[in-house]
Amino acid sequence: MIPKNIIPANKRELKNYIGIGTTIKNTLTLTHRALLKMIHNPEVFFDMTLMPITFTLLFAFIFGGAISGNITNYLPTLIPGVLIMTFVTSCGSAGAQVREDADKGIMNRFKSMPIARIAPLASILIADFVKYAVAGIIVFVIGFLLGYQPDAGIIAVGVTILFLMFITWCLSWVFAWVGMIVKSASTVTSVSTMMMMPLSFLSNALVPVETMPWWLQWFVNINPLSHVITAIRLMLTNGTVGLDFLVSLGCCFLILIIFIPLTLHAYKKK
Amino acid sequence: MNKEENSKENESLAIEAHGMVKKFGNYMAVNGVDLKVPVGSIYGLVGPNGAGKTTIINMLATLTQANDGTIKIFNYDVKKENNIVRQLIGLTGQFASIDENLSAIENLMIFGKLHGLSGGEAKKRAYELLEEFNLTEHKKKSVEKFSGGMRRRLDLAVSLISEPPLIFLDEPTTGLDPRTRAQLWKTIRKLVEKGSTILLTTQYLDEADQLADRIMLIDHGQVVIDGTPDQLKDSIGAESLQFTVRNIEKVNEAMKIVEKILGVEVQQVEDSNVTAPMTQIDKLVDILNELNKANIHLSDVHIQKPTLDDVFMTLTAESIKNVPGEK
Numbered sequence: 001m002i003p004k005n006i007i008p009a010n011k012r013e014l015k016n017y018i019g020i021g022t023t024i025k026n027t028l029t030l031t032h033r034a035l036l037k038m039i040h041n042p043e044v045f046f047d048m049t050l051m052p053i054t055f056t057l058l059f060a061f062i063f064g065g066a067i068s069g070n071i072t073n074y075l076p077t078l079i080p081g082v083l084i085m086t087f088v089t090s091c092g093s094a095g096a097q098v099r100e101d102a103d104k105g106i107m108n109r110f111k112s113m114p115i116a117r118i119a120p121l122a123s124i125l126i127a128d129f130v131k132y133a134v135a136g137i138i139v140f141v142i143g144f145l146l147g148y149q150p151d152a153g154i155i156a157v158g159v160t161i162l163f164l165m166f167i168t169w170c171l172s173w174v175f176a177w178v179g180m181i182v183k184s185a186s187t188v189t190s191v192s193t194m195m196m197m198p199l200s201f202l203s204n205a206l207v208p209v210e211t212m213p214w215w216l217q218w219f220v221n222i223n224p225l226s227h228v229i230t231a232i233r234l235m236l237t238n239g240t241v242g243l244d245f246l247v248s249l250g251c252c253f254l255i256l257i258i259f260i261p262l263t264l265h266a267y268k269k270k
Numbered sequence: 271m272n273k274e275e276n277s278k279e280n281e282s283l284a285i286e287a288h289g290m291v292k293k294f295g296n297y298m299a300v301n302g303v304d305l306k307v308p309v310g311s312i313y314g315l316v317g318p319n320g321a322g323k324t325t326i327i328n329m330l331a332t333l334t335q336a337n338d339g340t341i342k343i344f345n346y347d348v349k350k351e352n353n354i355v356r357q358l359i360g361l362t363g364q365f366a367s368i369d370e371n372l373s374a375i376e377n378l379m380i381f382g383k384l385h386g387l388s389g390g391e392a393k394k395r396a397y398e399l400l401e402e403f404n405l406t407e408h409k410k411k412s413v414e415k416f417s418g419g420m421r422r423r424l425d426l427a428v429s430l431i432s433e434p435p436l437i438f439l440d441e442p443t444t445g446l447d448p449r450t451r452a453q454l455w456k457t458i459r460k461l462v463e464k465g466s467t468i469l470l471t472t473q474y475l476d477e478a479d480q481l482a483d484r485i486m487l488i489d490h491g492q493v494v495i496d497g498t499p500d501q502l503k504d505s506i507g508a509e510s511l512q513f514t515v516r517n518i519e520k521v522n523e524a525m526k527i528v529e530k531i532l533g534v535e536v537q538q539v540e541d542s543n544v545t546a547p548m549t550q551i552d553k554l555v556d557i558l559n560e561l562n563k564a565n566i567h568l569s570d571v572h573i574q575k576p577t578l579d580d581v582f583m584t585l586t587a588e589s590i591k592n593v594p595g596e597k
Binding site for chain 1: 328344351353356357358365369372376384428464
């Protein structure tokens with residue numbers, strides 16, 4: 001039973017704006033929602049777990065001997081490569097999720113409620129940080145099991161994971177925007193795979209660039225992902241922040257400046 | 271004096287809309303609809319699929335902006351004061367607007383927190399609503415595993431978290447079994463007793479007849495007629511003659527005979543079912559005689575008090591006839 005009577009409209013305290021406090025509170029509540037959804041659907045972690053495990057094992061045992069003489073020597077090259085491949089393949093999932101929500105009746109309910117417009121979108125992008133962290137940890141654990149020990153130590157590992165989480169988060173805005181303009185959620189995933197797969201293979205992720213023909217070398221060197229990989233290799237071996245690290249961060253801010261407004265615009269129109 | 275009366279009228283209106291227009295490209299989904307819903311009433315929007323019912327709700331509930339017209343909810347403008355309006359409404363959409371992957375209690379608590387309740391308050395409110403809607407024993411079940419009726423109940427429960435004074439129900443009982451439908455009707459009536467105002471859309475005229483204080487029939491985005499259920503029924507005459515022709519090939523002939531005697535438009539409802547408004551019951555004898563003479567046999571004949579279905583059939587048929595270029 002609802003014991004009390006409903007308060008009439010003219011006896012309520014109402015305000016026609018949403019403050020920053022409410023915006024943060026709404027976003028956190030909806031982040032909680034997105035995390036609960038992940039817990040109820042653990043399959044979302046499967047591709048993020050299985051891919052790094054299979055890639056690391058496959059490449060280590062197939063290419064390790066050929067490229068670096070043995071597996072252990074290949075790991076410092078391979079692990080950053082697998083890291084980036086794992087992260088970039090997951091950057092489309094937030095976009096797909098945003099789109100899925102937008103197509104469901106639940107988005108209408110959000111729109112009819114006195115909550116911050118951006119909260120449903122922002123919360124999904126924030127909740128995906130958990131996925132990225134899980135992916136990062138898994139790659140390092142499997143590397144460690146194969147005998148990989150980064151020279152720069154555990155702090156460098158932490159910095160690397162945070163750095164990649166930030167980069168992936170920035171990239172996920174691109175696909176959040178894609179999610180707003182394509183026809184369905186599954187298109188987002190295929191667009192992100194089609195874009196990110198070639199980019200991650202046509203880079204210095206798995207093999208030394210010198211072995212490639214000149215025209216491929218040219219592409220690999222301008223591929224932003226190569227810079228990210230070089231940056232984390234340097235971080236993991238020397239523990240230092242190089243030029244590539246800064247260039248990567250710069251690119252990320254550029255992506256944010258372009259795609260956050262684009263996404264928000266498309267999102268509000270929907 | 272006049273002004274005072276005017277403001278008094280405004281205060282007692284939950285919805286006041288003038289000349290609502292919504293276009294999708296060249297298509298006029300809603301074309302100049304006026305709507306006045308007094309506080310504490312149940313208002314039924316009735317019309318066939320694609321009539322513009324959901325579009326009207328979407329405009330009233332701040333989901334889409336009208337291309338033209340003014341809309342006020344409790345005297346607040348939906349364009350300028352949309353966040354205030356959102357604090358006063360609850361919306362249960364045509365498609366379940368709850369999270370499939372979450373459990374019932376998680377859904378209720380998340381929406382409670384979004385409405386500004388603290389964790390403890392949200393929990394308390396969630397349990398109250400689960401109890402109210404007979405969902406307590408399913409509180410931990412994922413909504414995916416819910417039946418259609420349970421989903422609707424949870425959906426409505428979520429709309430009631432903020433105890434809104436105005437509730438929009440878009441086809442709340444479509445696809446529900448009769449028992450669940452009756453339960454929902456009871457809940458809706460109870461909400462009104464507590465001081466809520468309800469605007470519901472439905473394809474079922476008998477639902478509007480049962481629940482609504484006032485009904486608006488819409489078709490092609492325009493108002494066909496509005497009024498109380500009784501006014502609507504009176505508008506098409508007191509009674510109607512309904513009969514079924516045994517030989518389907520003779521339906522047209524039968525219709526012509528009845529038309530000639532009653533001097534009114536006769537409608538073919540299904541293959542061999544015919545209905546006609548009838549004001550003078552004693553003409554039934556003439557009709558039966560004439561049909562007999564023409565060797566047309568009936569398998570069923572009766573006089574029926576009008577239902578809202580008749581109103582709808584009659585009036586939408588007229589509006590189709592009146593569309594220019596169509597015959």
